[in-house]
Amino acid sequence: MRKKIIKASVFLLILIITTSPLYAENIGLVDVEGRLLNEVSAWQSEGSVLLDLRDLFFSLGFDVSWQEETQRLEVDAGEDEYKFRPGKSLVAVNGENLVPFDPPHLHQERLYLEVNAVENFMTEELGKNTTWNPSRSQLQLVEADESEPVDADERSADPVADFLGEMDDEERAEGELLVVIDPGHGGRDPGAIGPNGLMEKEVALDISHRLADRIESEYEQIETHLTREEDVFVSLEDRTRIANELNADMFISIHANGHHSQYARGFEVFTLSGEASDPSAEELAETENSVLKYEGYDADELDDVAWILHQLRATVHTRDSQDLARQMVDLMEDKLPVPNRGVKQAPLWVLKDAQMPAVLVEAGFLSNPQEERRLQSSDYQESVVEAIAKTVYHYLENNH
Numbered sequence: 001m002r003k004k005i006i007k008a009s010v011f012l013l014i015l016i017i018t019t020s021p022l023y024a025e026n027i028g029l030v031d032v033e034g035r036l037l038n039e040v041s042a043w044q045s046e047g048s049v050l051l052d053l054r055d056l057f058f059s060l061g062f063d064v065s066w067q068e069e070t071q072r073l074e075v076d077a078g079e080d081e082y083k084f085r086p087g088k089s090l091v092a093v094n095g096e097n098l099v100p101f102d103p104p105h106l107h108q109e110r111l112y113l114e115v116n117a118v119e120n121f122m123t124e125e126l127g128k129n130t131t132w133n134p135s136r137s138q139l140q141l142v143e144a145d146e147s148e149p150v151d152a153d154e155r156s157a158d159p160v161a162d163f164l165g166e167m168d169d170e171e172r173a174e175g176e177l178l179v180v181i182d183p184g185h186g187g188r189d190p191g192a193i194g195p196n197g198l199m200e201k202e203v204a205l206d207i208s209h210r211l212a213d214r215i216e217s218e219y220e221q222i223e224t225h226l227t228r229e230e231d232v233f234v235s236l237e238d239r240t241r242i243a244n245e246l247n248a249d250m251f252i253s254i255h256a257n258g259h260h261s262q263y264a265r266g267f268e269v270f271t272l273s274g275e276a277s278d279p280s281a282e283e284l285a286e287t288e289n290s291v292l293k294y295e296g297y298d299a300d301e302l303d304d305v306a307w308i309l310h311q312l313r314a315t316v317h318t319r320d321s322q323d324l325a326r327q328m329v330d331l332m333e334d335k336l337p338v339p340n341r342g343v344k345q346a347p348l349w350v351l352k353d354a355q356m357p358a359v360l361v362e363a364g365f366l367s368n369p370q371e372e373r374r375l376q377s378s379d380y381q382e383s384v385v386e387a388i389a390k391t392v393y394h395y396l397e398n399n400h
């Protein structure tokens with residue numbers, strides 16, 4: 001028996017040495033000037049290096065604690081709190097699942113993460129750029145560049161100016177109408193994520209491209225513009241700003257819903273209001289507005305006088321927006337095999353500055369596995385698009 005164990009151990013040892021030279025070795029975390037801040041325990045194997053997240057975040061001066069019962073590594077990084085779980089590809093930020101991420105590995109009550117994923121997290125979330133030096137086994141902090149998260153001061157910069165500059169060249173023909181289509185989320189903001197990993201930002205972009213194609217090919221007098229053509233981040237305010245500066249006749253923001261219950265299903269269309277029409281609309285507004293934290297806003301800024309002012313300005317279009325929304329859900333009900341949840345109102349930041357009829361479409365629930373499959377299918381997407389395109393045409397025809 002003992003002989004067998006020894007044999008097996010030797011075999012295993014040879015196997016480990018020959019196939020996967022995995023070994024533990026500390027790496028150095030080095031500051032901008034090259035001074036060693038701390039040693040971080042790590043596992044290395046075949047060029048890939050896994051860092052101990054507890055050591056790493058502790059070295060950066062954050063509060064770190066491992067919750068053995070819930071198997072979570074909690075990191076208090078000052079402004080934001082993160083919760084990492086072994087094998088899970090989402091990091092919870094301030095209690096919400098938001099950031100897609102490479103899953104960390106659990107080893108002896110410690111979470112380890114590949115060094116490239118560590119670098120991404122440091123840049124995207126913490127605004128700390130790093131370079132990994134494999135020959136010295138050092139992760140060095142480097143001067144931050146423009147990839148740093150947007151802070152409050154940068155909000156006054158003009159990220160859509162170039163875009164609008166291009167637009168100026170395209171003169172609109174007499175009598176031509178313009179619809180601005182806004183694919184929700186994008187870039188570092190994935191929006192809702194389905195149980196099979198489908199992201200809201202992808203669905204929104206697909207449907208928006210299809211909608212633009214459909215409108216332009218079927219209705220000669222209607223032009224379209226997308227607030228984003230690809231997977232990039234656009235702030236909520238820039239989305240309506242594009243529509244306003246282009247003097248658009250209509251603004252349609254395209255989204256897919258996420259809900260804590262996987263049974264929630266159906267489509268719904270929202271218009272702007274200072275007060276949510278029901279608790280689920282309120283929840284939705286909180287989720288859709290939560291992207292503001294990527295834009296350097298404080299959540300408290302949402303509740304004050306600014307809202308009332310925006311609301312007053314928007315009331316000019318409230319009735320038009322509600323008419324548009326009602327017509328839209330009626331046609332969607334005809335075309336889609338899922339329940340009609342109706343027209344709702346909510347304090348949606350993305351709609352607050354629109355100077356034209358504006359709606360936000362939630363095309364289905366990504367959190368529901370069946371609807372996630374539907375939202376990915378071109379059949380379902382085309383049905384959504386058909387209903388919206390027809391509504392757009394009828395509405396504009398009757399109101400211009």
Ligand SMILES: [Zn+2]
Nearest residue numbers: 184191255256
């Ligand atoms: Zn959304």
